[in-house]
Amino acid sequence: MFTIPETRFHFGGDEYIFAEISKEMSAESNFKALAITKELRSRKIPGVLDICPANASYLVRFNPDIISAYDLLDYLKEIDIIKSKPAELNLSIRIVEIPIWYDDPVTQEYSRRFKDRHQDPSLTNFEFVMKKNGFRDKEAFIEVHTTMPYLISMMGFNPGTAWEFQLGLPREKMIQTPKYLSPRTDTPKQAVGLGGAFTAIYPVSGPGSYQLIGMSAAPVFHKEQQLKDFKQSLFLARPGDLWKHCSVTESEYQRISQEVEQGTYQFKIKELDFSPEEYFRKGRSYILELMEGF
Structure with a gap:
C-alpha cells in the first residue's frame, strides 16, 4: 500500500483556488492531481473556467459571480476525499513512442x-549529463533513457511543452541533471532536454535551460494538424500519458522527418487503462506488462 498525500487549499485572489498536494514531485502526488482534475472536468460545474493539473498540485479558475469560492472548495474537498483512495486513481491513457x-x-x-x-x-x-550520472558508455546512457517510459506529469511553459517523469525506476537511479547556469536565448524546435529528473521536448524554438541530449524526429506541437495524430489537438501530449523514447539513427531520423513533411507519419500508440495502485504494488514489472506487444 502507498500513501497518498493530503491536499492543502489556498485562495488566489477572487478567481483562483490552488490545491497543493505535496511540496515536491512524486508519482503519488501526480496521479492524485490527474485523477482529481479529470473528475472535476467530468462534473462540468457551472462557473468553473479552467482546470490546470501540475506536477504535485492543480489550479482552478472560476467565475465568482456564478459559484462562490467556498461552494467550489466544498466540491474540491469532496473529490479530494474520493481520490485519496488508491483504487479511485485509475486512468485511461496512451503509451506513445517518441x-x-x-x-x-x-x-x-x-x-x-x-x-x-x-x-x-x-x-x-x-557529455555533461553522462558525466553527472556516472556513465562512461553512450549506449548505456541511452538504454536507461529509453527502457522505461516517462509519465506526462504536466504541460505548460510553451504551447505543447510536456514534463516527463520516468516510471519503473527508484529516484536514485533516475537520470538527473542541473539546468544551465544561465538560460540559452535559443533552443531548436524538437530538441530533447533534461532538467532535474524531468525530460522535456521543446515544441517550438525559443529560450531554455535544460541540457540538450538529442532531437525528436517528430513534432510534439503541430499547428497545421496535417498529421493524423494531431487531428483532435495541436498537442501530442496528454497529462497522464506515457512516452516511451526510442533511439533512432541519422538515416531513420531523416526518413521520419520526410514522412512528417509529407503528412504521412503516424506515431506508434497503444491505448490502455493504468492502475496506480497496481503500479506501486508491482513497480517495474507492471510497466513491462503494460508494454507487452508495444
Missing part, C-alpha cells in the same frame, strides 16, 4: 554556441 536521435550534430552545435552559460564549457550537454 523517436529520438541522441547526441546529434544540432544539439552539439547549441552546446558549443551557449557554452559561456554552462557549468562545464569543455563538454557538450550530452
Whole structure:
C-alpha cells in the first residue's frame, strides 16, 4: 500500500483556488492531481473556467459571480476525499513512442554556441549529463533513457511543452541533471532536454535551460494538424500519458522527418487503462506488462 498525500487549499485572489498536494514531485502526488482534475472536468460545474493539473498540485479558475469560492472548495474537498483512495486513481491513457536521435550534430552545435552559460564549457550537454550520472558508455546512457517510459506529469511553459517523469525506476537511479547556469536565448524546435529528473521536448524554438541530449524526429506541437495524430489537438501530449523514447539513427531520423513533411507519419500508440495502485504494488514489472506487444 502507498500513501497518498493530503491536499492543502489556498485562495488566489477572487478567481483562483490552488490545491497543493505535496511540496515536491512524486508519482503519488501526480496521479492524485490527474485523477482529481479529470473528475472535476467530468462534473462540468457551472462557473468553473479552467482546470490546470501540475506536477504535485492543480489550479482552478472560476467565475465568482456564478459559484462562490467556498461552494467550489466544498466540491474540491469532496473529490479530494474520493481520490485519496488508491483504487479511485485509475486512468485511461496512451503509451506513445517518441523517436529520438541522441547526441546529434544540432544539439552539439547549441552546446558549443551557449557554452559561456554552462557549468562545464569543455563538454557538450550530452557529455555533461553522462558525466553527472556516472556513465562512461553512450549506449548505456541511452538504454536507461529509453527502457522505461516517462509519465506526462504536466504541460505548460510553451504551447505543447510536456514534463516527463520516468516510471519503473527508484529516484536514485533516475537520470538527473542541473539546468544551465544561465538560460540559452535559443533552443531548436524538437530538441530533447533534461532538467532535474524531468525530460522535456521543446515544441517550438525559443529560450531554455535544460541540457540538450538529442532531437525528436517528430513534432510534439503541430499547428497545421496535417498529421493524423494531431487531428483532435495541436498537442501530442496528454497529462497522464506515457512516452516511451526510442533511439533512432541519422538515416531513420531523416526518413521520419520526410514522412512528417509529407503528412504521412503516424506515431506508434497503444491505448490502455493504468492502475496506480497496481503500479506501486508491482513497480517495474507492471510497466513491462503494460508494454507487452508495444
